[in-house]
Amino acid sequence: MKRRDFISQTLAGGALASGSRGVGPHEAGAGREVGFTPRGQLVIEHAAPGKPHAGKVLAAIQPHVDDVPLFAGGTVAKLIKEGYTGHLIRITNDEMAGAGTTGEAVLHNERDNDAVAKALRLEKVFNLEYRNHRLDSAPLQDLRGRLIFLFRLLKVDTVLCYDPWGLYEENPDHYVTAKMVEAACWMAGMDKDYPEHFAAGLQPHSVSEKYYFARGPQMVNRVVDISATVDQKVEANLANVTQGPAGENGARLRARLAAQKKRLPGLGNDDATANRQYIKEIVLDVDSEHLRGVPSDRELGRRYGLEWAEAFHYIGPTASKLEEYISQHAVSL
Template sequence: MKRRDVIRRTLLGAAISGLDLAAHGQAANKDTTIDPAVNGKEAKWTCKGEMVVEGQQPGKPHAGKVLAAIQPHADDVPLFAGGLVGKLIREGYTGYLIRVTNDEMTGSGTRGEGVLHNEQDNDAVAKALGLKKSYSLAYRNHRMDEMSPQDLRGNLILLFRLLKVDTVVSYDHWGLYEENPDHYVTAAAVESAAWMAGMAKDYPEQLETGLKPHSVMEKYYYARGPQIANRVVDISADVDVKVASIQAIGTQGPGGNNGARLRQRLAEKKLRLPILGDDDETANSRYIEHFVLDQDSMHTRGVMSDRELGAAYGFAWAERFRYIGPNRSRLDEYIAKNAVKV
């Protein structure tokens, strides 16, 4: 067998293995405990094969850090990363929500009505997640592949520098089978803007206003379908925050009054689902918990539900991501380990 064939088969096998892990949530047999330092504090996580399992952290280990949750549409972060964002905010981050499109193609009524109602929903999502402020860049919905990528990249770099963003949560540019141009165009722009924001020669006109170069050091990338994920996050303590953020997206998606409407339809047929409770507010939240997070209704591409993924790793609820953290060179590691005071 030729050397290049050996390499090709090895890489293909690794890719398939990674996808299988991400799609089906199967953990490796060997567990390794790792202790990453977060603002000088130790946080024990577990590594299952190449999958890092991020657990809950007490106190405010991320105090002083800034998070940007970025979504093309008002429902993306609530559905795929609402638990993570809620967790990071609870652990000390200051957060901002950046919506990229105007969502004109969703909701009932005219396009203009859809724009208004989705903007209101987006603000409600930010409030539910505990974020400080929401931004809407208002690009055309479903038409982002015809816009200037440099225009979007420049706007994101401006916000990253202005807000001094340390961590982003956004769509995975390398997620598979993604047909929505808003998703993959946004993902590509976030990926490039995250490091270019730290370059002094990129968009120098921004620096003339007094802004400073500022690189984004951590990325949590989510996806709708199969993904080469490397991190599972325990969101059990924050699932109520995720439910509330989904509840806020009434114009599109499974939020709003779907639970109350289902309860009413059943009542008209002299039927009742006990899990929906006895009032509309309970029905709405229970509907999201049992028929959105648990029953795979939002994971339409064969990816495990939040409850199933959590169960595979010993949690009540979990989300999965492609995580990219700060690069630490071997020189930095050697200095940290061996340097002595003089």
């Protein structure tokens, strides 16, 4: 049995099924917000009415141009819809992915990245331009320091990124990015790390919430309802025409089938429809395990009574109980 399959089967009967044991999963959103549970109880995060996150800032962080769209595009769109201001940080230059020369791949992926940000309504785009597939040999303190600077500059409250604690990940760009983001989140709040930032007018600023996604097995404690934003997730994946399983692959499949005198009715009658339907029905659902390495967004949602969903290892702030304890137990001198 392959290591990845063994881990998947083990978690299927354990951590990933935590919401089905004992009491049912907690409900979050729509007036039923549930705080971070460090013991990992599963929380279902629903769409919230209005703009409850107005004034908050998120950073969607990806090693490559297609990572956030594939694994967290629906949640990013949901949080922006609920009031967040969002920014996109891409770690590598994606030089190894796409047709043509290396230079052409860099240019085309940068254009795709801008289109992803536009589709997800993200305001600023930062391309850090580290070498693709070589992040494990890059100066990691340099990367961490740049992330700390951006977290302070943008006053980031929430990050969405690869899970540093995911149990299977073969790509060094993914796991190095995850580890550096995790460290930068708390170091950005320290007053002795990079004091030159303060001379430039910045202030210590910790990141308090993390939505970590993975391309394989992980400890899942939050499932986000993306039913209202799945079409926006499709648009973000449509932007990745240079690399990845989405982009214009629907039109390519339609052409291949036509050459064989076949068609899939679900792909529609034109290339634009084929591309969108291929992403929604094939990439995010029917062939998700093969193309993305994760279960179908539709099947995940169905498990919890939702139409579409994304899964995360969520880490958030914990409230101090000290003042409550003092009020209950303090006595007069």
